[in-house]
Amino acid sequence: MVCFKPLLFCIFQLKCGKITVIMQEVKAVAGTILEYLKEFGDNSLKKAPFSEVDSLVLCQFAYLKFDGLVPEVGQEAGSVSLKELAAHPDYENLYADERYEKDNRALFEGMLASRRFRNMRMKYYINIVEKKYETQFSAVTFFLDDGTTYVAFRGTDESIVGWKEDFNMAFLSPVPGQEYSVKYLNMVSEKFTGPFYVGGHSKGGNLAVYSAMNCKEWVADRILKVYCMDGPGFRPEVLEQCRYKDIEEKVVKILPHSSLVGMLFEWGIHFEVVESKNIGLSQHNPYSWIVEEGHFRVVKGVYESRKRSDENINKWLLSLNEEQLRTFVDTLFQVIAASETDNLIDFTADWKKSMNGMIAAMQEIDEKTAKMLKEIVKSLFIIASERMKADITAGIRQAEETVKHVSRRTKAAK
Numbered sequence: 001m002v003c004f005k006p007l008l009f010c011i012f013q014l015k016c017g018k019i020t021v022i023m024q025e026v027k028a029v030a031g032t033i034l035e036y037l038k039e040f041g042d043n044s045l046k047k048a049p050f051s052e053v054d055s056l057v058l059c060q061f062a063y064l065k066f067d068g069l070v071p072e073v074g075q076e077a078g079s080v081s082l083k084e085l086a087a088h089p090d091y092e093n094l095y096a097d098e099r100y101e102k103d104n105r106a107l108f109e110g111m112l113a114s115r116r117f118r119n120m121r122m123k124y125y126i127n128i129v130e131k132k133y134e135t136q137f138s139a140v141t142f143f144l145d146d147g148t149t150y151v152a153f154r155g156t157d158e159s160i161v162g163w164k165e166d167f168n169m170a171f172l173s174p175v176p177g178q179e180y181s182v183k184y185l186n187m188v189s190e191k192f193t194g195p196f197y198v199g200g201h202s203k204g205g206n207l208a209v210y211s212a213m214n215c216k217e218w219v220a221d222r223i224l225k226v227y228c229m230d231g232p233g234f235r236p237e238v239l240e241q242c243r244y245k246d247i248e249e250k251v252v253k254i255l256p257h258s259s260l261v262g263m264l265f266e267w268g269i270h271f272e273v274v275e276s277k278n279i280g281l282s283q284h285n286p287y288s289w290i291v292e293e294g295h296f297r298v299v300k301g302v303y304e305s306r307k308r309s310d311e312n313i314n315k316w317l318l319s320l321n322e323e324q325l326r327t328f329v330d331t332l333f334q335v336i337a338a339s340e341t342d343n344l345i346d347f348t349a350d351w352k353k354s355m356n357g358m359i360a361a362m363q364e365i366d367e368k369t370a371k372m373l374k375e376i377v378k379s380l381f382i383i384a385s386e387r388m389k390a391d392i393t394a395g396i397r398q399a400e401e402t403v404k405h406v407s408r409r410t411k412a413a414k
Contacts, residue, residue, distance in 0.1 A: 001117045001352065005083070005282070011014075014241040016169055021263040028167075028223055030285050030291065030292040030297060031126065031290070031291055032108050032288065032289060032290065032291060033053060033056055033057050033060065033107070033286065033287065033289070033291060034107060034110055034276070034287065035055070035127070036053050036291040037107075037110030037113075037117075038109060038110060038295065039113050039115025039294075040116070040294050041110065041111075041113065041115060041116050041117070042114065042115050042116075042117070043116060044115050044116060044145070044146075044147035045116060045144055045145060045148075046146055048116075048146065050144070050146070051295065052254060052296060053226065053291055053295060053296060055150075055197065055199050055225075055227040055229070055252075056201070056227075056254075056286050056289065057107070057111065057117070057203040058142055058150050058152050058199065058207075059152055059155070059199055059204060059227070059229050060100075060104075060107060060113065060201060060286045060287070061107060061152070062138070062139070062141075062152035062153070062154045062200070062204065063097060063100070063104070063154055063155065063201075064094045064095070064097075064104060064108070064331075065093055065094055065095070065096045065127075066127075066140060067093065067125075067127055068089060068090055069085055069088050069091075069093065069094065069095065070085075070122050070123065070125040070140060071123050071124070071125065071401040072124070072125050072126060073124050073184070073187065073188070073352060074239055075127045076262055078123070079121035079122055079123035079143060079223065080121060080122060080123070081118075081119065081120070081121050081257030082111060082112045082117065082118060082120060083107070083118070083155065084357070085108075085110065086108075086112060086315065096326050099185070100285075100287065101338075105175050108124070112327055116141050117144075117190075119145040120141065120142055120143065120144055120145065121142075121143045122140055122141065122142050122202065123140075123141055123143070124139075124140065124141040124184075124188045124191070125138075125139075125140045126139050126140075126180075126184060128180065130176070135175070135177055135180070135209075136156065136177065137154075137175040137176070137177040137181070138153070138154035139151065139152060139153045139154065139181070139207075140152055140154075140190075141188050143192070147194060147197060148194065148195055148197065149192055149194065149195075149196035149197070150191065150196065150197045150198075150199065151184075151188060151189075151196060151197070151198045151199075151208075152184060152199055152200060152204070153181055153198075153199070153203075153204035153205075153207040153208050153211070154187070154198035154200065154204050155200055155201045155202030155203045155204035155205070155231070155310070156202050156203045156373075161268065163190060163268065165170070175212065177203070177207060178184045178206075178207060178211075181207040181208075181210055181211035182210070182211045182214045182215055184211070185198065185211040185212070185215045185219060186215050186216050186219055189215075189219045189222065194222070195221060195222050195223070195224045196223060196224065196228075197223070197224050197225050197227065197230065198211065198212050198223055198226045198227070199216070199225075199226065199228070199230040200227070200312075201230060201231065202229070202230060202231055202232075202284065203231060204229075204231065205227070205228030205229050205230065205231020205253070205347070206228070206232050206233070206234070206343055207228050207231075208227060208228055208231070209226055209228050209231070209234075209241070209251060210246075211244065212226045212233070212242045212244040212247045212250070212264070213243045214242050214243070214249050220243075220246060220247060223247065223250055224250070225250050225251075225252050226247060226250050226251045226252065227252050227284065228251060228252070228253040228254070228255070229254055230254065230256060231253070232340040239260060243354065251270075252272075253270065253271035253272070253273065254272050254274055254296065255272070255273050255274070256273070256278075256283035257270050257273060257274070257275060257276055257283055257299060271319065272296075272298060273298065273299050273300070274289050274296040274297060274298055274299065275290045275296075275298075275299050276288040276289055276290060277290055285308045288389060305411075314354075323368070
């Protein structure tokens with residue numbers, strides 16, 4: 001992606017007959033983490049210290065399916081390198097998640113070709129999917145060649161169970177995945193020495209923060225930074241109950257321009273906003289975040305329209321009691337489950353069949369549940385309406401103040 005403003009300015013200069021050194025202002029091509037690996041991959045971690053872009057590379061890499069390829073927690077086997085993974089007979093299993101298969105292949109190849117990551121080793125893989133307990137949890141530990149370690153929590157994968165657990169966060173604390181994250185961090189940190197990073201994308205970012213503020217104190221002391229890449233936040237009471245203040249200065253939260261997931265339950269935690277080449281909610285895709293000169297291209301803030309919508313949703317969620325939230329989430333996924341799929345790939349692949357099953361399921365909802373759902377959704381519209389009225393009122397007041405100010409200045413000038 002080319003930065004067009006300086007380029008257009010140069011064209012204007014040329015048309016005016018001014019061929020000057022202004023041509024040097026044309027910026028280099030900006031790209032994503034894939035271009036970052038090509039451009040900066042030859043810089044070792046000793047030459048260029050670990051950055052927030054490196055964190056996103058590892059968070060996305062954690063989405064690959066390492067089952068049977070990376071030693072699991074409890075196994076005595078040693079760690080494996082990228083080169084050993086590439087030579088493994090089950091190498092193709094890494095790309096079982098079809099959503100980003102092409103980009104994930106390019107990511108692996110870019111890391112393998114780079115001096116920055118080619119010597120990285122990995123171990124302590126865990127992958128748990130429990131339908132009965134509505135849990136999807138996965139983590140892996142990366143050993144970098146500068147002597148530091150990165151504990152990465154996988155975000156929500158393609159499983160319906162994983163997405164249900166995300167929604168459960170609205171009324172349950174902790175969800176099973178959060179409890180697993182604390183146990184995992186305490187356990188693996190005993191197996192290596194030295195400082196380390198913790199991070200994750202999407203739900204993985206939430207798990208990174210949750211584990212860091214609930215782990216043993218001596219473990220937390222070794223943490224360098226906690227990276228939350230567009231991960232949901234926490235209900236206010238959770239932050240109060242846990243030791244968030246103890247790790248607050250270590251938390252690095254990064255969101256794209258139009259964030260929904262990362263703004264859920266976001267209450268005062270400092271975050272940085274980066275530009276994305278995508279639009280709307282597709283900016284959640286890590287491969288869309290723009291990297292320029294080795295760092296994310298930072299922008300002022302989340303889009304105002306998106307921010308208002310996120311605030312409405314958060315206020316709505318907090319206005320509902322536990323029974324209402326549980327009913328809403330359970331009914332939503334009861335309807336989705338009627339599609340007879342257990343993952344989003346099949347759900348979207350045969351969407352006609354999925355929709356037919358969902359429509360039939362909606363007709364089976366009992367009258368009491370349907371009435372509650374109607375009230376729940378109605379409350380969202382009421383909150384959104386109140387916010388809109390408040391914005392309009394504030395706008396009118398601002399306009400009145402501006403008119404008064406101009407009027408006073410006009411009179412003074414006379």
